[in-house]
Amino acid sequence: MLMAICTQLRAPHAWTPPKCHLKAQSKAVLLAQKTHSNSMSPEKKEIFKSLESWVSQNILPLAKPVEECWQPRHFLPDSSLSSDDFIDQVKALRDRTAELPSDYLAVLVGDMITEESLPTVQSWLNRLDGIRDESGSSVNPWVVWTRSWASEENRHGDLLKTYLYLSGRVDMLMVEKTIQYLIGAGMNITTGNDPYKAFVYTSFQERATFLSNGSMARLAKERGDPTLARICGTIAADEKRHEIAYERIVEKFLEVDPTETMIAIAEIMSNNITMPGHLMHDGRDPQLFSHFSAVAQRIGVYTVSDYIDCLEFLVGRWRLKKLEGLTSEGKHAQDLVCGLAPKIRRLQERADERVRKMKPKFSWIFNKETPSLKYTQIEKKEVL
Numbered sequence: 362m363l364m365a366i367c368t369q370l371r372a373p374h375a376w377t378p379p380k381c382h383l384k385a386q387s388k389a390v391l392l393a394q395k396t397h398s399n400s401m402s403p404e405k406k407e408i409f410k411s412l413e414s415w416v417s418q419n420i421l422p423l424a425k426p427v428e429e430c431w432q433p434r435h436f437l438p439d440s441s442l443s444s445d446d447f448i449d450q451v452k453a454l455r456d457r458t459a460e461l462p463s464d465y466l467a468v469l470v471g472d473m474i475t476e477e478s479l480p481t482v483q484s485w486l487n488r489l490d491g492i493r494d495e496s497g498s499s500v501n502p503w504v505v506w507t508r509s510w511a512s513e514e515n516r517h518g519d520l521l522k523t524y525l526y527l528s529g530r531v532d533m534l535m536v537e538k539t540i541q542y543l544i545g546a547g548m549n550i551t552t553g554n555d556p557y558k559a560f561v562y563t564s565f566q567e568r569a570t571f572l573s574n575g576s577m578a579r580l581a582k583e584r585g586d587p588t589l590a591r592i593c594g595t596i597a598a599d600e601k602r603h604e605i606a607y608e609r610i611v612e613k614f615l616e617v618d619p620t621e622t623m624i625a626i627a628e629i630m631s632n633n634i635t636m637p638g639h640l641m642h643d644g645r646d647p648q649l650f651s652h653f654s655a656v657a658q659r660i661g662v663y664t665v666s667d668y669i670d671c672l673e674f675l676v677g678r679w680r681l682k683k684l685e686g687l688t689s690e691g692k693h694a695q696d697l698v699c700g701l702a703p704k705i706r707r708l709q710e711r712a713d714e715r716v717r718k719m720k721p722k723f724s725w726i727f728n729k730e731t732p733s734l735k736y737t738q739i740e741k742k743e744v745l
Contacts, residue, residue, distance in 0.1 A: 401554075454524070463731050476521060560610045574593045578594040
């Protein structure tokens with residue numbers, strides 16, 4: 362799933378087209394870009410139409426058939442057992458989660474709440490030009506993929522929410538209120554209905570979520586809950602597969618429309634990447650998302666360094682430094698993106714210092730403070 366994470370920093374500078382290009386644009390076009398409401402040209406939509414068979418052959422196989430997918434039931438106490446056996450399994454779950462630190466629990470809850478906002482994300486994908494599901498059950502390969510993606514992602518929130526509920530370690534009333542607040546608030550992630558920007562965004566998000574769930578798995582194992590470690594690792598494996606799909610799509614865009622795709626990459630990556638949970642609220646803490654993000658960084662689940670690593674990974678994955686056939690505007694975007702990671706890295710110490718000072722309390726864990734615990738350094742691995 363597209364996880365809610367925050368870098369606690371400001372990008373050194375955002376993408377702006379070259380001055381010569383700006384002068385050629387009308388005020389009306391600039392206003393449309395600012396509000397992210399401009400639609401693709403018929404020519405661009407035709408590109409998406411021409412890629413439908415490619416999506417069928419290269420993207421749809423990455424969606425697993427339902428009968429081959431894991432389900433939450435595979436990781437949870439079996440309610441079909443006798444009452445005594447079911448209660449024994451629940452007790453074993455509670456024993457495993459008893460030693461999980463409060464800051465780990467806060468991050469796990471925040472992750473789960475973001476997963477539960479799937480209706481908002483699916484609605485966003487369904488607005489994209491060239492990909493809209495006009496009928497609600499279209500057989501267009503682009504739409505078949507987004508629905509398949511959503512159906513796989515839906516299991517993540519269901520599983521984590523039930524596991525946390527059975528643990529007895531979290532205030533489910535406040536958790537449920539936060540989920541309702543977040544779905545009601547929606548999200549504004551500045552891609553508009555532009556699929557070029559959207560798939561750059563999802564490539565980054567799925568990469569980040571793969572890394573963060575892998576970190577949560579390793580921390581759960583350290584803290585004595587192998588079942589939760591397996592849950593987070595399994596979710597991470599889903600995210601890795603989804604990451605591959607979105608990276609392939611952007612790679613194809615770079616092949617058929619390099620300049621426009623390069624510009625989209627620059628516009629997304631040169632700004633702070635807004636996470637889908639950024640409007641998270643529990644009715645009490647007006648800075649809930651910032652607090653959640655800070656704790657995730659502090660315990661090593663997802664850090665500024667990871668954010669930079671995601672940027673560098675995608676630059677390498679898409680071979681952006683060697684990309685040719687660009688216009689002057691495309692080359693400007695290329696230079697900006699390829700030089701972005703070192704500039705952000707210089708801001709890392711300032712971001713680390715900011716989160717070290719935060720000791721927020723979360724209603725989700727009965728207003729317990731999340732102390733600055735020192736965690737073992739987490740090794741990031743591609744294979745879980």
